[in-house]
Amino acid sequence: MEILWAPWRLNYVKEATEGRKGKGCFICEALKSPPEKDPENLLLYRGEKALVILNRFPYNTGHLMVCPVRHTGDFLSLLPEELQEIDLLLKKSISVLKRAYNPDGFNVGLNLGKVSGGSINTHIHYHVVPRWLGDTNFMPIVGGVKVIPQSLDETYRLLKELWE
Numbered sequence: 782m783e784i785l786w787a788p789w790r791l792n793y794v795k796e797a798t799e800g801r802k803g804k805g806c807f808i809c810e811a812l813k814s815p816p817e818k819d820p821e822n823l824l825l826y827r828g829e830k831a832l833v834i835l836n837r838f839p840y841n842t843g844h845l846m847v848c849p850v851r852h853t854g855d856f857l858s859l860l861p862e863e864l865q866e867i868d869l870l871l872k873k874s875i876s877v878l879k880r881a882y883n884p885d886g887f888n889v890g891l892n893l894g895k896v897s898g899g900s901i902n903t904h905i906h907y908h909v910v911p912r913w914l915g916d917t918n919f920m921p922i923v924g925g926v927k928v929i930p931q932s933l934d935e936t937y938r939l940l941k942e943l944w945e
């Protein structure tokens with residue numbers, strides 16, 4: 782299969798090779814960085830108790846994550862005000878993604894614990910994944926060419942604009 786264009790793969794390979802050792806939680810690192818680094822860190826929105834960040838290895842274009850600001854992997858420890866802001870940000874994320882990409886549907890959810898398939902179990906994150914009819918094979922395939930979703934930079938710029 783021929784792959785036309787996959788800029789995000791470069792980062793994937795780099796990160797897989799170098800690993801994340803010596804680095805802390807990437808969500809907390811992004812929050813600690815100065816706001817001018819938000820595009821680089823794919824941090825879309827900084828709230829008081831919750832935040833929105835794009836997934837660096839998206840399942841689909843527009844795949845983002847809503848997380849509490851507080852570093853915790855314990856869902857049961859979430860406070861009402863954290864849950865409330867998370868809900869509002871989930872709603873806004875879906876609204877912005879609808880305007881940006883007009884998907885046919887969404888997968889919204891939480892993986893709790895390693896056994897559920899969660900990759901980071903130290904900082905809670907709700908996935909929001911836009912879905913299109915027929916995308917189950919990772920985008921339609923035409924003539925053996927795999928169509929790669931929009932680059933992360935473009936996704937970030939578009940969603941950031943719509944968010945504000």
Ligand SMILES: [Zn+2]
Nearest residue numbers: 806809852904
């Ligand atoms: Zn964290």
